[in-house]
Amino acid sequence: xxxxxxxxxxxxxxxxxxxxxxxxxxxxxxxxxxxxxxxxxxxxxxxxxxxxxxxxxxxxxxxxxxxxxxxxxxxxxxxxxxxxxxxxxxxxxxxxxxxxxxxxxxxxxxxxxxxxxxxxxxxxxxxxxxxxxxxxxxxxxxxxxxxxxxxxxxxxxxxxxxxxxxxxxxxxxxxxxxxxxxxxxxxxxxxxxxxxxxxxxxxxxxxxxxxxxxxxxxxxxxxxxxxxxxx
Ligand code: APR
Numbered sequence: 192x193x194x195x196x197x198x199x200x201x202x203x204x205x206x207x208x209x210x211x212x213x214x215x216x217x218x219x220x221x222x223x224x225x226x227x228x229x230x231x232x233x234x235x236x237x238x239x240x241x242x243x244x245x246x247x248x249x250x251x252x253x254x255x256x257x258x259x260x261x262x263x264x265x266x267x268x269x270x271x272x273x274x275x276x277x278x279x280x281x282x283x284x285x286x287x288x289x290x291x292x293x294x295x296x297x298x299x300x301x302x303x304x305x306x307x308x309x310x311x312x313x314x315x316x317x318x319x320x321x322x323x324x325x326x327x328x329x330x331x332x333x334x335x336x337x338x339x340x341x342x343x344x345x346x347x348x349x350x351x352x353x354x355x356x357x358x359x360x361x362x363x364x365x366x367x368x369x370x371x372x373x374x375x376x377x378x379x380x381x382x383x384x385x386x387x388x389x390x391x392x393x394x395x396x397x398x399x400x401x402x403x404x405x406x407x408x409x410x411x412x413x414x415x416x417x418x419x420x421x422x
Contacts, residue, residue, distance in 0.1 A: 202363020260288030
């Protein structure tokens, strides 16, 4: 039974209107990531950080999964082998598109974390610095997002999947942020076939065995149809 391991980035949600980070008009052209996506930024100004993620949570609520999300969910439920979806995205569009067991290595917008006791719970729609942790009551609520300088989640599991994959596919990611940007090299190092599906070549495009370029809502459903026809 073959195992396809997929890594997605902001590009797969771009056509759902959520925008990306490093494209023209991307989030990091409007906000200073040091202010809103680091523990130091949160300590300095929790109001600004909550404001940033409250706005992204509202955007996400108003967005719909697109044909690329639903095509991956269809692959996961139809393919004869195993399909593991690892995402750098903190939105819930993979799940709302029908995917299951998605590994959110950078956390989730709809998750809350207590900075004092590590308790986790479903995030309220709007989070405020004064919100008390349901477990320890400390006013130390933060979004359950992995910020720069923090360790991404479930890395051991991810490396297990990569080493046991038959095919590694990266979709909609610029290959700028490690460890995710290194997954293609990790996969190749153990003989896994690699494919990039992106709007344009990523920073690690040269490491992939093959690539197809175009909007995810075109390229991904086409690729899924081909995989299902060949399986
Ligand atoms: N279809 C496919 N790919 C697209 C589309 C689209 N419609 N639109 C943009 N892209 C591609 C861009 O070409 C780019 O390669 O998506 C990628 C987006 O890159 P980034 O904005 O850097 O997003 P990502 O790679 O997910 O960033 C990784 O950086 O800031 C951190 O934690 C954040 O998870 C994020 C990580």
